[in-house]
Amino acid sequence: MSSKGYACWLEYELASRAAKQAAREWGREIVMDESPQQGPLQTAVNELTIGLEAIIGQRPSIVKDSGQHRHIVVGTSRSPLVALMLTENELEGIGAEGYRIKTVHTTNREAIVLAGGSSKGCLYGVFHLLRLLLTGAALDCLDITEQPKYQLRMINHWDNMDGSIERGYAGRSFLFRNNEVLAGSQRIRDYARLMASIGINGIAINNVNVHKYETLLVTEPYLPLVAVVADVFREYGIRLFLSVNYASPLELGETTTADPLDESVAAWWKTTAENVYRYIPDFGGFVVKADSENRPGPFTYGRDHADGANMLAEALKPYGGLVMWRCFVYNCHQDWRDRLTDRARAAYDHFKPLDGRFMDNVVLQIKNGPMDFQVLEPVSPLFGAMERTNQIMEFQITQEYTGHQIDVCYLIPQWKEILEFDTYMKGKGSTIKEIAAGTVHPYVHCGITAVTNVGDDANWTGHHLAQANLYGYGRLIWNPELTAEEIINEWVLLTFGDNPDVAKTITDILMTSWPTYENYTAPLGVGWMVRPHLHYGVDVDGYEYSKWGTYHFADHTGIGVDRTIGTGTGYTGQYGKTNAELYEGLNTCPDKLLLFFHHVPYTHSLQTGKTVIQHIYDTHFAGVEQVEQWIVRWQELEGKMDAERFVHIAGRLDLQLDNAKQWRDVINTYFYRKSGIYDQGQRVIYV
C-alpha cells in the first residue's frame, strides 16, 4: 500500500526552491530561553525542527543565543528573550492560544520572533510560520498577530469500537479495532499532529451513538487506554472528549434507573467523572445524544433535557468538564400521512423553552441545519435563539449526504455561507459567525465542531481532494474571515506543490464542486431524494413514505414543503422577524431554498425567470456537464503531478460522473413523468 498523501498538508518535501532558500537563510538556528520538558511548547520546537530539517535538509540547532545573522526566536510571552525582542504593547492581548510572529531587525541581527500567548500559542504559531515559509511569504517583514475566533474548535469522530465508522468513507477506524482502543499507535500521534496544525483543540473520539462496548469507555477496563490517547493529544494541545451513553449506569447494571433526578444515577456519574479525571486531568467532557433516533434519554423518565444535561454537568463541573448536549432530537417514527408534524421544527420546539435552565458548563450542540446535513438547507433557527444557553455549531466534514468522498464536494463555501447568515437576533450583524464566538450573546463556552471524514485509508480521507475539507475546516474555524479561495490556495500549495496548472485545475474543481453537487442532486433545497440509509445515489421517493419526517410532496402539479406560518407548518416563525418574513414570502424566499419553505407548481417562476421544472432540467444537465468538463481538465494534468494521486482522482471522477448521470436521468425522468412538461431545451429525458 502506498502512502502518498499520508502527510497531507505537512508534505514538506514539496517545498519550492525559494522556500528552501528562505529556510536556509532563517532557519539554521532556533533560539529559546525556555526549557520545555513535555507538552505543546516541546511539540512546537520539535515541529519547527522537523519542518526546517525537511525543507533545508539539515537539522537546525536549538540555542540560547544565536551565532547566525538571521534566526528564529521562539518563546511564550513569559520568556525574557521574547520580552527583550517585542515591546509589552506588542505582546498585549495575544490570548492563551494566540501568537505574534514578527521580524525584528536590530543593528547587526535579524530575527523572526514567534511569541505564543502560551505554549499552545507557540505550537499554532510554528505551524503558521512553516506555512508562511512554504507558501513563499516575505520573511523579512513579517508582522502577524493571530488568535482563534472560536474558543472550542472541535472534531467529532463517529468511530465505533468494532472498528467501523458510522458515515465513514475512508476505511476503518484508527482509534478502535475489535472493541479495543488502539492506544500507543503512531497513526494516532500523526493524527494529533495534523489536527494541531490546523488549530483543533478538542476531539471526541467515539460515535455519538454509543453501543455496548463504547459505554464502557468511561469505566476502568478501558480508561487507562483512553488516557494513553489523551496523553498524546495533550502534547498537541488537544483535549479528549468521550461520547457517553445516557443510560450508562442502568445498562451497566449499576443502577435500576437512568432518571436524571435519581440520586443513585447522579452519584454514579459523579464517581465516574472523578475516575475519568484521575486518568485524564484535562478531560474535555461528554458528548451526549439523548432521546434521539432511538437512543435513551431523560424523556423516558418524564424529565426534560435540562434535567438530563445538568445532572451530567454537575458531575463534570468540579474538574472543568463540559457537557456537549446534542439537539438532534425529533420524532423518528413520524407518519408521512401527518402533514402537520414538521421535523424541521423539532430542535427549536424542544430546546428554546429551556433557555436559562442549563448549567454554564453545558453546551448545546446544534447541527447547522434543521434537518440533517443536506447539501443545502437553511440555517437552524435555534442557533442564537437562546441567549442564556451555551451553543456550539455542528458541521459535517464527512460527506454523508454530499458524495461519500467518491464525488468531490468542497464544503468550505457551504460553511462560510452558514457562518455569514445574519439572524438579526440583536440587530444587523448578529451572524452565526459572531454567535458561535459568543459576541452576540455572552456565552461561557461556545465554538464550532464537526463530524470528521478520516479513517485508516492511507491518505486519511479516501478521496485525496477530501483532505481540503478537513484542512479548510480547521483553518476556517480559526479564522472565519479567510475566503474559500484563500484556503484552497494554501492547501493546494502545501499538498500538491507549486505547479500552476495543477493548482488552477484543483482550485477550479473544488470551487465549483458544491454547486455542482447541488445541481445534479435534489433541487431547490428540498433535499432527501437519496437512497435510504445509504445516503448516496438517487431515490426520489426513497424517504417519501417513511417514518423519518423527510418529504418532498411532489405530485402532478407541484412540489415542496409548505413551512409557512400562513398555510404550512409554521416553521418560518422560528426565525427572527427579518428572516421569517424573507422565508414566508413566496416572492422573497431565495430560489435555492424555495422548496424547503414552499409548495409550488412546477410552472412557478423563480427569481431567475425560469420555471421550477425548467430549473430542475437545466441544473441537472448542467451538473453532469460540469463533471464532464472536470474530467477533461483533469486529464490535462497527466505528468504534471505524481501518478498515484493523478490516477486515484481520475478514477473517482469517473465514478462521480456515473453518479451524476444517474441522478440527472432519474430526477429528470421522475419529474417529466410526474408533470408531463417537456424540457424546453429538448434534451434527452428518458420518458
Place this chain on the structure above:
Amino acid sequence: MSSKGYACWLEYELASRAAKQAAREWGREIVMDESPQQGPLQTAVNELTIGLEAIIGQRPSIVKDSGQHRHIVVGTSRSPLVALMLTENELEGIGAEGYRIKTVHTTNREAIVLAGGSSKGCLYGVFHLLRLLLTGAALDCLDITEQPKYQLRMINHWDNMDGSIERGYAGRSFLFRNNEVLAGSQRIRDYARLMASIGINGIAINNVNVHKYETLLVTEPYLPLVAVVADVFREYGIRLFLSVNYASPLELGETTTADPLDESVAAWWKTTAENVYRYIPDFGGFVVKADSENRPGPFTYGRDHADGANMLAEALKPYGGLVMWRCFVYNCHQDWRDRLTDRARAAYDHFKPLDGRFMDNVVLQIKNGPMDFQVLEPVSPLFGAMERTNQIMEFQITQEYTGHQIDVCYLIPQWKEILEFDTYMKGKGSTIKEIAAGTVHPYVHCGITAVTNVGDDANWTGHHLAQANLYGYGRLIWNPELTAEEIINEWVLLTFGDNPDVAKTITDILMTSWPTYENYTAPLGVGWMVRPHLHYGVDVDGYEYSKWGTYHFADHTGIGVDRTIGTGTGYTGQYGKTNAELYEGLNTCPDKLLLFFHHVPYTHSLQTGKTVIQHIYDTHFAGVEQVEQWIVRWQELEGKMDAERFVHIAGRLDLQLDNAKQWRDVINTYFYRKSGIYDQGQRVIYV
C-alpha cells in the same frame, strides 16, 4: 420456548372421538409377512405404529397372522399375504411409489389391506391411511389407488452453511450452523418424516447461491456429514441433492479454469461425483445456478448452458444422478433507460435455442413466472416450449414476495392456476400440469420443485398458517386434481382439530388470502413495487430506476410495461399462438395481468368496466378491509383453540394490517399524486 405446532399436520393427539374409536376397532394389530430391516418399509411400519399408538393410547402388535376380527395388512406387492388378499388385477399398475388401500371382507374377518408398489409406496400409503383415520373416512369400504402425478417431487432449501437462510422467515437453518452440517439431529429426522408424509422424494439441502463453505460440501471434509443426512432421508424415501458452485474446481484451486470443455474440469467433476456416490449411493444430483445474478457459469468461457450442464451430467450419468440446471438467467445489470431489453424474455431467449442439446439426465429448472415469484405474473413461456429437454417447474413456498410469513398468503390457489394454464403446445389440454408430468412431451425426468419456507422456529414456518403452504405443496404435487379447499380442509382438521368455527375461519382466511395480498400490493400484475432487496413492504419506485430490469413505467398519464409484439418488447411472441394473441390484444388480455403486458392510461376501462385508476383505489381499500374482517373473525376464536397459536396468529394479523394500510395509503397516494384523478368513492387518500 413452546413447541406448539412442531408436529404440524402429524399432531395425532388431536384425533376426534370417532377417529379414536375407529382406530381401536381396526388398529390393534398390523399384519405383515415381510421382514423389513431398514428403509421405507420399516419406516412405514414404525409410522403406522406411532400413529395408532398416539390415537388409541396403546401400542398395536405386529403379527404374522391376526387374532383380531378387524386388522390392518401392510405389504409390498411382492408380499404373499398381500397377493392373497388382493387380486393380480387389483395390484396392477400401482407403480413403484403408488399404493392401494382396500377394505377386504372375508367370511369372518375384515382387513384394511395397504399394498405398496414398493416399500416407498407403503410409506406413502401409511400416511394416507392415518389421514383417512383422522379425517373420519368410513374405513369399512375403502378402495383407493393412488400414485403420484409427478416423478420428481422436490424441495429446495436456500440454507447457507453459516446458518442463515436466504429469503427465510422462520428462523435459522436446522441443517447448518457455523459452517458445519448439523448431521445426526433429531430435527432433521423429524423434518424428513414431515416431508415423507406429504410425498416429497428429493431435497436439495443448500442454497443455490453457493458460497465459500458450501462449495466444499461435495468434497471430503464435509461429505461424510452430508452422508449422515442422506442416510436419514433415505429411510423416508427421500434422495438428497446438493447445490453446487459451477466454478468449484477453479475456486478450490484444483484447476486453472472452469471452462466446461476443459478436460481437467470435466475430470475433476467425474472424480468428485464418484466420491459423492461412494458416500451417498442414491445421491440425487446437483442443482446449479450458473451465469445468474453474478454467479459464475459457462458464459465466462464463451460456452453455452448446454456445454455447462452436459459436462456435469456426464459426471453424474454412471450413477443415475441428475443435473437440475436453473434457468433464472438474465442481465442483472440492466440500464433502466433501455426500454428494449426485457428481463421477462431472458429465460426463453437463453434456453429455447438449445432444445435437444442437453443430455437426458439434465433437467431445466424453470421458475413459474418469467420474472421472479411475484404475487401475480404470467406463466413462464419456456415451460413446455422445449420438446426435447427435461423440465421441472420451480415454485416458491417461502413468502419472499408474498408477505414474509408475517402476512397470510395461502399459495395453493396460485400454483393451481399455474398448473391449469394451457400452453396449447400440442393442442388444447397441454397444461403445465401435464407438461410437468411428461405427458405432453415425453420427458425422461420431470416434475415440480419449490423453495421451502422452513427454519428452526419451533413451528417450522414462522407463521403457523404458513404450514398450510408446505403441506399443500406436497399434497398438490402428489395429486394436482385436489382443490385448494380440499387441501385446506384436510390440513385444518389435522393441524387444528375438528372445531367447526376454527376450521371455518381458518379456511375462509386462507382461501381469501392470496387475492387479498394481491389487492393491497402491486396492481394488475405489474409487480415489483416492493422495498428493494428486502421484498417486504411498499416502495413503488424502489426498483424503478435500478439495474434489475423490473419496472412499471408509471407516468402522469398511465402505467404498465408494453410487452406486445406490435409496439413493445415482443415478449408475448414467446407464447404459443393462442396465448400470444390473448396477451397481445389490449381487450383480450386478462385484467389481472394487464399491466404486465400493456402500458395503458389510468382511464383505460378494464373488462370489469372500471378504470385502471379506480381499480387501483378500490382494490387497495378492499385489501385492508379484508384484513380488518379477518381480525374480527379471528377474535371470535378466542377460547376455541389453544391460546398459544391463537395469540401468535392474532399478533401476525395485526402486523399484516399495518403492512396492508401502508401499502394502501402509499399506493393510493402515489397514483393520486401522479394522475391527479380522484377516487370516485371519495375515501381518504393522503394527497
